[in-house]
Amino acid sequence: MHKMLKEKLWAYIVHNNPDLMFNLQEDYSVTHYLDEKVNGIMPMAERLLAERKPLYVIEELCVNEMTEELRPSRFLYLREMLEQEFPDDWQRLREDGLLTYEIINIMECCREIFESLTFSIENKDNRNIHHTIVGHVRKHLAKNMGTTVSKKDR
Incomplete structure (x- = not known):
């Protein structure tokens, strides 16, 4: 056992x-x-x-x-959010074999946000948390991968 x-x-x-x-x-x-x-x-x-x-x-x-x-997995939350909001970056990172590595970097960049907004099972679907995280991810990707535009901004 x-x-x-x-x-x-x-x-x-x-x-x-x-x-x-x-x-x-x-x-x-x-x-x-x-x-x-x-x-x-x-x-x-x-x-x-x-x-x-x-x-x-x-x-x-x-x-x-x-x-x-x-739980909830911040990693899975960010992976899903990247795929939905930044599909081109998600695809490029996946193809380059860097998706997991970059999500872990993003997790670190967003650690304070997750903690200050008390990310939990109860509020993982909160739109305010989602938008705040998307904004930080957008900045992170722009800084580290070049200009990135979310799906909603196209």
């Missing part, structure tokens, strides 16, 4: 929070982070096993609990 939960947690991080993945790898702390998270959830997993819950239910509940603080 422990190994399987570690694998599922790592897969979640790789797909939803590659910024965390890179930071953990850079600090050589992947194993420590995963073990800490899984060890913290094991009492819940053992309780659910004792209640004879199906394994797939236990896995889902445990992964959801371990990833709660990682």
Whole structure:
């Protein structure tokens, strides 16, 4: 159970929070982070096993609990926003193999905005947050990639 939960947690991080993945790898702390998270959830997993819950239910509940603080994914939010608002830049970055790298850079550039606007599951669809982030991304792309115009400005 422990190994399987570690694998599922790592897969979640790789797909939803590659910024965390890179930071953990850079600090050589992947194993420590995963073990800490899984060890913290094991009492819940053992309780659910004792209640004879199906394994797939236990896995889902445990992964959801371990990833709660990682949601919503700022990375996925920015990736979707880039694709919708800046499709030419998104396509160029994807083709050049730089999309993930540049989204992580944009995440850093927008960190204070996400935090000051308390970006969360409850407000991830807030139009004010969206417009504020789009404005910062537009500036970032113009500064780092040349002039960029959002889809809505065309």
